[in-house]
Amino acid sequence: MNTRFYNAKILTLADDHKFAITEGELWVKGDTICYIGRAEEDAFAGGAAAEGVMAGSEPIIWDREIDVRGNLLMPGFKNAHTHTAMTFLRSYADDLPLQDWLYQQVFPKEGQLTEDDVYWLNILGIMEYLTSGITSNFDMYFFPPVDAKASADTGFRTVQTSGLNNFGGTVELMEENYHIVNEMSDLTSFIIGFHAEYTTSKELMEGVAGLAQKLKSPVWLHNSETKSEVAECKERWGMTPTQLTDSLGMYEYGGGGYHCVWVEEPDFEIFKKRKLTAVTNPASNLKLASGICPTKRFVDEGISMAIGTDGPASNNCLDMFREMFLTSTLAKVREMDAECVSADEILYMATAGGAHAMQLDDCDSLAVGKKADLIMIDLQQPNMQPENNIVKNLVYSGSKQNVKLTMVNGRVLYEDNRFEIGFDPKEIYAHANRIIRRMQ
Amino acid sequence: MNTRFYNAKILTLADDHKFAITEGELWVKGDTICYIGRAEEDAFAGGAAAEGVMAGSEPIIWDREIDVRGNLLMPGFKNAHTHTAMTFLRSYADDLPLQDWLYQQVFPKEGQLTEDDVYWLNILGIMEYLTSGITSNFDMYFFPPVDAKASADTGFRTVQTSGLNNFGGTVELMEENYHIVNEMSDLTSFIIGFHAEYTTSKELMEGVAGLAQKLKSPVWLHNSETKSEVAECKERWGMTPTQLTDSLGMYEYGGGGYHCVWVEEPDFEIFKKRKLTAVTNPASNLKLASGICPTKRFVDEGISMAIGTDGPASNNCLDMFREMFLTSTLAKVREMDAECVSADEILYMATAGGAHAMQLDDCDSLAVGKKADLIMIDLQQPNMQPENNIVKNLVYSGSKQNVKLTMVNGRVLYEDNRFEIGFDPKEIYAHANRIIRRMQ
Numbered sequence: 001m002n003t004r005f006y007n008a009k010i011l012t013l014a015d016d017h018k019f020a021i022t023e024g025e026l027w028v029k030g031d032t033i034c035y036i037g038r039a040e041e042d043a044f045a046g047g048a049a050a051e052g053v054m055a056g057s058e059p060i061i062w063d064r065e066i067d068v069r070g071n072l073l074m075p076g077f078k079n080a081h082t083h084t085a086m087t088f089l090r091s092y093a094d095d096l097p098l099q100d101w102l103y104q105q106v107f108p109k110e111g112q113l114t115e116d117d118v119y120w121l122n123i124l125g126i127m128e129y130l131t132s133g134i135t136s137n138f139d140m141y142f143f144p145p146v147d148a149k150a151s152a153d154t155g156f157r158t159v160q161t162s163g164l165n166n167f168g169g170t171v172e173l174m175e176e177n178y179h180i181v182n183e184m185s186d187l188t189s190f191i192i193g194f195h196a197e198y199t200t201s202k203e204l205m206e207g208v209a210g211l212a213q214k215l216k217s218p219v220w221l222h223n224s225e226t227k228s229e230v231a232e233c234k235e236r237w238g239m240t241p242t243q244l245t246d247s248l249g250m251y252e253y254g255g256g257g258y259h260c261v262w263v264e265e266p267d268f269e270i271f272k273k274r275k276l277t278a279v280t281n282p283a284s285n286l287k288l289a290s291g292i293c294p295t296k297r298f299v300d301e302g303i304s305m306a307i308g309t310d311g312p313a314s315n316n317c318l319d320m321f322r323e324m325f326l327t328s329t330l331a332k333v334r335e336m337d338a339e340c341v342s343a344d345e346i347l348y349m350a351t352a353g354g355a356h357a358m359q360l361d362d363c364d365s366l367a368v369g370k371k372a373d374l375i376m377i378d379l380q381q382p383n384m385q386p387e388n389n390i391v392k393n394l395v396y397s398g399s400k401q402n403v404k405l406t407m408v409n410g411r412v413l414y415e416d417n418r419f420e421i422g423f424d425p426k427e428i429y430a431h432a433n434r435i436i437r438r439m440q
Numbered sequence: 441m442n443t444r445f446y447n448a449k450i451l452t453l454a455d456d457h458k459f460a461i462t463e464g465e466l467w468v469k470g471d472t473i474c475y476i477g478r479a480e481e482d483a484f485a486g487g488a489a490a491e492g493v494m495a496g497s498e499p500i501i502w503d504r505e506i507d508v509r510g511n512l513l514m515p516g517f518k519n520a521h522t523h524t525a526m527t528f529l530r531s532y533a534d535d536l537p538l539q540d541w542l543y544q545q546v547f548p549k550e551g552q553l554t555e556d557d558v559y560w561l562n563i564l565g566i567m568e569y570l571t572s573g574i575t576s577n578f579d580m581y582f583f584p585p586v587d588a589k590a591s592a593d594t595g596f597r598t599v600q601t602s603g604l605n606n607f608g609g610t611v612e613l614m615e616e617n618y619h620i621v622n623e624m625s626d627l628t629s630f631i632i633g634f635h636a637e638y639t640t641s642k643e644l645m646e647g648v649a650g651l652a653q654k655l656k657s658p659v660w661l662h663n664s665e666t667k668s669e670v671a672e673c674k675e676r677w678g679m680t681p682t683q684l685t686d687s688l689g690m691y692e693y694g695g696g697g698y699h700c701v702w703v704e705e706p707d708f709e710i711f712k713k714r715k716l717t718a719v720t721n722p723a724s725n726l727k728l729a730s731g732i733c734p735t736k737r738f739v740d741e742g743i744s745m746a747i748g749t750d751g752p753a754s755n756n757c758l759d760m761f762r763e764m765f766l767t768s769t770l771a772k773v774r775e776m777d778a779e780c781v782s783a784d785e786i787l788y789m790a791t792a793g794g795a796h797a798m799q800l801d802d803c804d805s806l807a808v809g810k811k812a813d814l815i816m817i818d819l820q821q822p823n824m825q826p827e828n829n830i831v832k833n834l835v836y837s838g839s840k841q842n843v844k845l846t847m848v849n850g851r852v853l854y855e856d857n858r859f860e861i862g863f864d865p866k867e868i869y870a871h872a873n874r875i876i877r878r879m880q
Contacts (some may be wrong), residue, residue, distance in 0.1 A: 025503065087825070091832035097778040128822035131841060154653070286769035289778040317823045317837035322762065338537045338729040380865065382568035383757045383840075385527070388870040393532035396727070397757035400823075400841040401571060413608035432826040 001063045001410055003028040003372075004162050006194045008068035009379070009390070010036055011075070013365035018350040019391050023227035028071055028372040029060055031186075031410035036368060046411060064412075066405075072377040072390060075365050076135025076218040076406060077320040078354025079306035081308025083141045083163075084125035085118045089437045096289040098226055098314075106313060107167070112439050115146045120431035121425060122150035128318040130154065130414035131419075133403040138279075138358045139307065140193060140220075140258075142168070144177045145184070152185040153422040155411050157345050158374060159358040164208065165200045171207035177208030187409060188438035191255075191359065193220035196248045197241040202248075209249040218359070219250040223257025226290045228399065230262045242267035251276060256357060260283075260298070261291040275305040277357040280349075282326035283317075295331040296340045306354040307346075314438050324350050328395055344394040376405035441852055443468040443812075448508035449819070449830070450476055451515070453805040459500045459786040459797045459831050466513055468812040469500055471626075472849035474598035476808060488789070493656065504852075506845075510818040512830060515805050516575025516846060517760040517796025520719045521698040521748025524565035525558045528876045538666055538728040538754075542632035546753060547607075552879050553584045560588035560871035563863060569596065569756040570854035570861075571817035573843040578719075578748065578798045580633060580660075580698075583607070584617045585624070592625040594861040595851050598812060599798040601633030601660050604648065611647035612619075618655060627849060631695075631799060637681040638669050642688075649689040659690040663697025666730045670702045681858045682707035691716060694798060699724075700738070701731040708741050717744040717797040720789075722766035723757075724750035735771035736780045746794040747786075761838045764790050768835055783835040814843035 005026045014020045027035040086106075091103035113121075118141065129137060136157035141147055144160040149168035151158035155433045160181050162174045175190065183191035192212045194200050200208075212219045217241050223241050224230050233241045242257065243266060251270075256277035263271075263278070271278060280293040307327055309318045326345050331341040379387065383397045406414040413420050445466045454460045467475040474502045485807045526546075533545035553561075569577060576597035581587055584600040590600035598619050600615045614632065620845065621630035632652045634640050640648075652659045663681050664670050682697065683706060691710075696717035703711075703718070711718060721731040731826040738745050746769055749758045764786050771781040795804035819827065823837045853860050 061477065087822075089828075090826065091829040093773075094836065095779050095782065096827075101778070125823060137781055148804060165577055190539060239836055283765070283769065286773045287777050287778065289772040291776075291818070312837075316832070319823070321840060322765065325723070325762065329723065330533075333726045333727040333732065336731075338541070338727065338823070340536065340537050349446050380869065382527075382571060382865070382868075383759070385564060385869045386530065386876050388876060389531040391532075392534055392756070396531060396534065396755070397752075399757070399759060400839050425822070428822075428826045429820065435830060436826050437821075 002030070002060050003015065003410070004062045004065045005068050006039060006065065007070065009070065009072045010366060011072060012367065013352060018344045019347060021390055025062065026366065028407070028410050031371055032415070033366060033368055033370050043147050043152050044199060052180050059080055068376060071379050071404065072365040073366065073374055074377060075351045075363070076375050076408065077308065077350050077374040078134050078358060078360065078363070079129060079134045079137040079309055079318065080306035080354040080357050081281055081310060082137050082139055082318065083311030084137055084139050085113070085121035085147065086119045086311035086313040087124040087128070088432055090316045090438065094287070094315065094316070098290060101147070101288065105425060109439055110142070110183040113142060115143050116436045118143050118146050120428060121435065122147050122325045123421070124432050125152065125312065125318060126154050126156045126430050127419055127421065127428065128312070130406045130419065131403060131406070132319045132321065132400045133375035133377070133406055134318065134320055135375070135406060135408045136358065136360060136363060136394030138354070140195070144190060144257060145180045148181045148184050148188040148314035150373070152187050154423070155186045155187070155408055155413050157408050158362065160188065160190045161194045163193070165195035166204065169198070170260065171204065171211050175211055175215070184219040189359065191220060192217040196222035196225070196229070197233050197244060200328070205248050207310050212250060213252055216253050219245070221245065222259055224267070224392070225285070226263050226280070230264070240264050241373060242266055242270050246270045246274065247423065259290070261285055261293050263294060263356070266302070268297065268303065271303045272301060272320050275304070277306055277353070279306045279308045279357060280327055281308045282323055282330050283434065286326070288314055292334045295327060296335050296337070299341055299345060304353060304356060305349045306357040307350045317402055320350055321400060324398070325393050331388070343392045346395050347391055372407055372410040374407050375403055375434070378402045378404045441615045442500050443472070443850070444502045444505040444527065445508050446479060446505065447510060449510065449512045450806060451814070451830070452476065453510065453511060453792060458784045459787060461830055462672040463863065465820050466576070467500065468847070468850050471811055473806060473808055473810050473812050476806060479856040507726070508623045508816060510793040511819050511844065513806065513814055515791045516805070516815050516848065517573050517790050518746065519569060519577040519749055519758065519760060520746035520794040520797050520800060521721055521750060521752030522565070522577050522579055522758065523753070524577060524579050524586065525553070525561035525581050526751035527564040528872055529808065530756045531754065532876065534727070538730060539668070539820040541728065541754070546869050549879055550582070553582060555583050557875045558583050559590050560868060561592060561875065563721060563861070564872050565752065566594050566596045566866050567760060567859055567861065567865065567868065570859065571848045572759045572761065572840045572844055573817070574758065574760055574847045575813035575815070576798065576800060576803060580782045584630065585620045588621045588624050588628040592627050594863070595627070595848055595853050597627045597800070597848050598830060599800065599801070600628065600630045602646065603633070603635045605635035605638050607639070611617070611644065611651050615651055618657070629799065631660060632657040636662035636665070636669070637673050637684060639702045646735070648871070652690060653692055656693050658695030659683065659685070660695050661697060664707070665699035665725070667702050670704070676776065676867055678861070680704050680707055682710050685841055686710045686714065699730070699733070700732050701725055703734060710742065711743045712741060715744070717746055717793070719797060720747045720767055721748050721750040722763060722770050724754040726766070728754055728866060732770045732774045734774070734791050736775050736777070737784060738764055739781055741847065744793060744796060745855065747790045752789070759840055760790055762841060764835050783832045786835050787831055812850040813848050815843055818842045818844045855874060
C-alpha cells in the first residue's frame with residue numbers, strides 16, 4: 001500500500017522535546033514514510049519536491065490519496081503500559097483499593113481465562129486503542145504469544161513483556177516466549193519483564209536478571225505503585241524496589257518501571273545511572289487511590305518518561321488524551337505550580353518517549369525513513385478552535401473524537417469510526433460479553 | 441417537532457441518587473417527554489402502552505422516529521459553571537498560576553471584547569457543549585443578554601449569572617439583565633451572582649445581597665478556589681468567603697459556590713444551613729494548580745453538588761466526561777480511599793445535581809412531563825464494552841466520541857458529528873480565529 005497525504009499540517013519533532021508544524025505532504029511507501037515536504041503538482045513523485053528521496057527510484061503508484069484539508073498528521077500514541085485483555089473486567093469491580101481489587105476480584109477471574117478468551121479480549125482492546133490514536137502498546141498479560149497474535153492478525157503493533165510472578169510462569173517459558181514473539185511478525189516484539197517485587201520471589205527475580213543479561217534485554221516491572229508496596233519491600237529487603245532490582249543486576253541493558261509513584265531519593269540516581277524510563281499511569285493511580293507520580297522531578301532530573309493507560313480494569317478506558325491531560329495537570333497540582341511541565345514535554349512522552357521505552361525507535365516521530373505509525377487529527381472541531389497553539393490544543397483539549405484516522409505500519413486500521421481490522425465489531429463485543437457472563 | 445425513540449435503553453432516576461435502566465420507547469411531544477415505557481406495535485399512541493399518558497388525547501403524528509438500536513438515552517449533562525465565550529483564549533496563555541493568568545493575560549484581552557465577539561465566541565462554546573452531550577450551561581460572562589441570545593438563537597438552554605466586580609458592572613445593570621434574560625426565551629434564565637469576594641467591594645456585595653432578597657433569587661460566586669483567596673479574605677474580614685457572604689445576607693434564597701476547594705470547617709455548616717450547592721471544577725483546579733475539592737466530605741455531609749467545566753481558557757475544553765472522571769478519581773486520591781464516592785453519585789451531580797443548582801428542575805432527569813433535554817450514547821463502541829455496568833462505563837470510560845445525538849428542548853441540535861444550530865461551523869471557527877488575531 002502506498003498512500004499520499006496532501007493539504008496537511010504535519011507535526012514533526014524538533015530538538016529538545018519540542019514539536020514543529022509544517023504544511024504540505026507526507027508520502028507512505030509500503031510501511032515507511034518516504035517524503036515529507038511541500039506539495040507537488042505532480043503527485044507521481046517525478047517533481048522537484050521528491051528529489052533526494054526519490055531520485056533514481058521508480059515513480060510511486062498511489063493506492064490511495066487522502067486530502068487532509070488543513071487537519072493534522074501526527075505520530076501515533078504509544079501506550080507504554082497496559083494489560084490489554086483485561087477489557088473483560090471493565091466496570092466489573094471498581095471502587096476498591098489496589099490490594100483488595102487485585103487479590104479478591106482480578107486474580108480469581110483471571111484464573112478462569114482461556115487462551116481463546118485472551119485472543120478476543122485483546123482485539124477489543126486494540127479496537128479501543130485505534131479510536132484513541134494509539135498505534136502500539138507495551139503489554140503485560142498471560143499468554144504473550146496469543147496477545148501478540150491478536151496484534152499481528154489485526155495489523156496492530158505490540159511490544160510484549162512477561163507478567164511472571166510466584167503464581168504463574170517460569171523463566172524458561174519467558175525465554176521461549178521471547179523468541180516466539182520476536183520472530184512472529186515485524187509488528188510484534190518482546191522485552192524481558194516480570195510482575196512486581198511484591199509478587200515475585202528473589203530466586204525468580206535472579207532468574208529474570210540472568211535471562212536479561214543472556215538476551216541483552218532491558219527489564220520492566222510494576223515499580224513503586226503504592227506506598228505500602230515500597231514500605232513492605234523495605235521491610236523485607238532493607239531496600240526500595242528500585243534498589244533491590246538494581247542490586248540483582250536487572251538493568252545492565254536498561255529498562256524501567258511502570259507507575260513509579262512512591263519513588264524515593266536514591267531511586268532517582270539509579271534511574272539516571274541505568275538510563276531507566278519511568279512510565280506514568282495517572283488515571284489508574286487516581287482510581288485505585290495509589291497516589292500522584294513525581295513527574296516534575298523526573299523531568300527536572302532528565303529521566304526519560306512515557307505514558308500508559310494501565311489495563312482497562314483499573315482505568316477503565318484506554319484513552320491517551322485523558323492520560324496526557326492527567327500527566328500534565330497532576331504534576332501541576334502535586335507541585336502547586338501551574339507552570340511546571342510543558343505541553344510539548346507531555347506530547348513527547350506520549351509519542352517518542354513511549355517509542356524509546358518500547359525499543360521502537362523507528363516509530364517515534366514523523367520523519368523520512370520512519371515507520372508509518374501515524375494518525376490524522378480533525379482540527380475542524382470546536383475543541384480544537386481557535387488554533388492558538390496546536391500542541392496545547394492536543395494536550396489540554398484533545399479527545400478521541402478528534403481521531404479521524406489511525407495508520408499502523410502503513411495500513412489504515414481505523415477511519416471515520418470504522419475499523420479495518422478484519423473482524424466485525426459486533427462479533428468482538430459478543431465475545432467479551434459472553435466471557436464475563438460465563439464467569440458469573 | 442414530535443420524536444419517537446424506540447429500541448432504546450433508557451437511563452431513569454431511581455431514589456437515593458441512583459440510576460436504573462429500562463428498555464423500550466421514549467416519546468417527545470414538542471419540548472416535553474410524554475411517554476417512557478415498553479414498545480408498542482402501533483407507534484401512533486393508540487395502544488395500551490400509552491394509556492394514562494395519552495388517554496383521551498389525539499394520536500401523535502411523528503415528525504421523526506429514531507431507532508436507538510440498544511444504545512442509551514440519558515439526560516443531558518448540565519455544565520454548572522463556565523465562562524463560555526472564553527473560547528478565544530483556549531491554549532492562548534497556559535501554564536500560569538491563577539492570579540498571574542487572570543490579571544496579566546485574561547483581563548487585558550477580555551477588555552478588548554465587543555458584544556459581537558462575545559456572541560460568536562458563545563456559539564463556538566455551545567457547539568463544543570453539544571459534542572459532549574451538555575444540554576445547558578450555568579454561564580458567567582460579560583453581556584449576559586448577548587450570551588443568552590447566542591443560546592436562544594442556536595436552541596441551547598442557558599442559565600446566566602452576573603460576573604459583577606469592582607472593574608465592571610453595577611447592581612442596577614444586573615437587575616436589568618435579570619429581567620431581560622428571564623423574559624427573552626423559555627431557553628434562557630438568570631440567577632443573581634457576582635465574580636468573587638477578592639474582586640468585589642463590601643458595598644457592591646451588600647448591593648448584591650439586597651437585590652437577591654428583592655428578587656427572591658439565589659446567589660452564586662467563585663468561592664474558596666485558591667488557598668491565598670481564603671487566607672486573604674480572612675485577613676481582610678476575619679472570616680472565610682463563605683462566612684462573609686453569609687453574614688451579608690446573600691443566601692436567604694439559597695445559591696452556592698463555584699470551585700469550593702479550600703472550604704473550612706465552619707463553611708460546611710453554612711452550606712448545610714442555607715442549602716447551598718458546591719459546584720466542583722476539577723480540570724481547571726488541577727491546571728491552575730489550585731488544589732483538589734473535598735468532594736467526599738460534601739457528599740458525606742449531604743451537601744448538594746454539581747460539576748462544571750469552568751471556562752475554556754483554564755480547562756481548556758468543555759467535556760463533562762473528563763470532569764466526571766476527575767471528580768470521582770480526585771476524591772479517591774485525595775482521601776487515599778478507592779471506595780469513596782460512587783459512580784452513580786457522580787452521574788447524579790453531572791445531571792440532576794446541576795439541574796437543581798440551575799433551577800432547571802424540569803430538566804433534571806428522563807421522566808414523563810420533563811423537558812426533552814437528552815442525549816443518545818453509542819454503546820456499540822469498544823470503550824463501552826462489555827456492558828458489565830453502564831453507569832460505571834459512562835463515568836469511568838465514557839467519551840465525547842460516544843455522543844451520537846444531543847437534543848435540547850425537544851430539538852436535535854447535534855447528531856453524528858453534524859450541528860443543527862443554524863450556523864456553518866467553518867464560519868464560527870473563522871470568527872474565533874479572527875477575534876484572537878485582532879488582539880495580537
